[in-house]
Amino acid sequence: MAIVTPLKTAAEQTLVQQFAEAKGELPGGPAVRKLREDAFAGFEAKGLPHRRLESWRYTDLRSLLREARPLADGAKETEAVTARLASLSLTGLRLVLIDGVFAPELSALDAIPEGVTVHSLADALVQPRDDLGRILSGPSVGADDAGLALNTALMRDGVFVEIAEGTELSQPIVIIALASAESERAVFSRSVVLAGKGAKGTVVEVSEAAGSAAQQVNGAIVFETGDESEIQHVRLLTRQQAASVEVQSLLVTVGASAKFDSFALVCNAGTVRQQHFVRFAGEHSEIGLRGVNLINKAQHSDVTLIVDHAVPHGTSRELYKTIAGGEATGVFQGKVVVRPHAQKTDGGMKSNALLLNEGATMFNKPELEIFADDVVCGHGATVAQIDGDQLFYxxxxxxxxxxxxxxxxxxxxxxxxxxxxxxxxxxxxxxxxxxxxxxxxxxxxxxxx
Structure with a gap:
């Protein structure tokens, strides 16, 4: 029987070469190195995600990435970076990533509150932690994603934050990720937030381009929240170059009697794909995923999520608002999975879009996979123009x-x-x-x- 081997694109060939050259100096002990090797083997078998994959149907990364840019390999402070950091008005514990690499000299490490510890991901990857592999892998529903696998293989740095049991933060933890390069680079970073039992706080991510060149960004953040915790995550994807391509993955595992909320704003960006892989690990918990996408010109914003109700008595809510003008394209693909034993699940998912002109496009694909019989789940999607009666009023x-x-x-x-x-x-x-x-x-x- 003949074996068909798909031809690799120029970008895929470059990525293979980049991983071969970089894997020896990427941070991590033997277990992390194996995790990287396995992840890249999975990516290499599939290649860059493309429209023939159902979950990537509307964002063809293989076509978007004609060439793979050189890997960013260090934090470079520039005048533009300094100026942008000075203009940000967010208060709280500021943790700065430049080109995906933790920059402690630009971070407010002297303001770390009691009950919080902060390390660079690079340092955490070499620690002898038995749970590191589990933490980095995230929920199993994201295991087959080629974009996430590429991040796992090439992640260079990020922040590793631990919030101790019972800690209540009075101000947010702010993770600021800036792309500094005046030439095009590829940035691979991953951050981790571990919140202990009863911990409460807000984590804000800001992702921007301080340089003038378009970047290829593949980022991820992992949350593990303990029982009875209350964590809110807010992500701002703004001020990107028009030709930039950004993939951001959110990996969440939530304990029992806990609450986790995430909100994301996309505006003034190029091509953005947000993918959320979220799992209920304990009963009587609530998860909310929400966002606003403001797109115009030829911008593209894709929100794809999977919520895994793996235990009973879970409540989930998803609400996304998209405003699209010009020739912009919005995408919402939401899937809620209710496992056979996850009785008493309550799930609600909604995507609403307003198209400002005929050239704008919106794709909605909400899905429910329900294998339990005592549940309350529903979804809805609308695409419309601005209400004429409201305008008239x-x-x-x-x-x-x-x-x-x-x-x-x-x-x-x-x-x-x-x-x-x-x-x-x-x-x-x-x-x-x-x-x-x-x-x-x-x-x-x-x-x-």
């Missing part, structure tokens, strides 16, 4: 059309952002939304002159 009271549209769109996005518990972080998110809407308003005014 505002314009009849003297508002120009573009301002009336901005108010309607702000309220639409705010329905998802209102779930952010930290008031300062919520205001920051809505400030970014308002800035995007003001830029759209200004562009519309210029076009009518």
């Amino acid at each position: 505002l314009m009849a009271r003297g508002l120009p059309r573009v301002q009336a549209e901005a108010l309607v769109l702000q309220a639409f996005a705010g329905e998802a952002a209102e779930f952010i518990a930290d008031e300062a972080v919520r205001e920051l998110v809505m400030g970014e939304v308002e800035g995007w809407l003001h830029a759209r308003e200004a562009a519309a005014e210029v076009s009518t002159v």
Whole structure:
């Protein structure tokens, strides 16, 4: 029987060469090295994800990455990085990654609160921890993803944060990931947050390009939260170059009687794929996944998630709002899996999109896989234009059309952002939304002159 071997693209060939050259100097002991080898073997067998894979149907990474850029190999502080860090108004424990590498000299390590420990991922990878392999692997529902496997193989650094049992954080932990390069680079990083029993706090991720060159970013963050914990995660993917390609994976395992919420804002980006692999590991827990995608021109934002109800008495909610103009493309693929023994599951999933013109596109694909009979689960998806009655109401009271549209769109996005518990972080998110809407308003005014 003939064996068909698929031809590797130029990018895939480069990645094979890069891994062969870099694996000897990437951080990690024998167990981590084996994890990298196994992950890359899985990636090499499949290649870059493409449209023939159902979970990557709408984001063809093989076509997007015609060439694999050189690997970023160190934290380089530039004037642009310094300026951007100075302009960020977020307060809390600031942890800075430059080109995927932890930069302690730019981080606020003297402000680490009691009950929190921070290491670079590179340091954590060489520690003799028996649980390291499990932590890095994350939920099993993400095990077959080629994009995540590539991150596992090539992850260079990140932050490793542990929040001790019973610790309640008064201010957020802020992870700022900046791409500094003036030339195109590929960045592979992974961060880990371990929250003990009863821990409470907020973790904010900020991912931006401080340099002028488009980057290829493959990042991941892992959360393991203990019983009775309450953790909120907020991600801001903003200020990217138009030609950038970014894949961000969120891996979450939640204990019993716990609460985990995640919110993500995408705006002023190029091509972004967010993939969430989330697992209930204990009963009577609540998980919320929400986000707002603001896209225009030729931008592309893909949200793909799998929520694994592996135990009974779990509650999950997903809500994503997309506003698309120009020739932008929005994607929502959500899957909720209810295992046979996961009775009393309560799941609700919703994706709402507003298309601002005929050139914009939205793909919605919500799914439920239910193998238990005593559950309450549902999903919904809508794609529409701005409500004409709402516009008429505002314009009849003297508002120009573009301002009336901005108010309607702000309220639409705010329905998802209102779930952010930290008031300062919520205001920051809505400030970014308002800035995007003001830029759209200004562009519309210029076009009518």
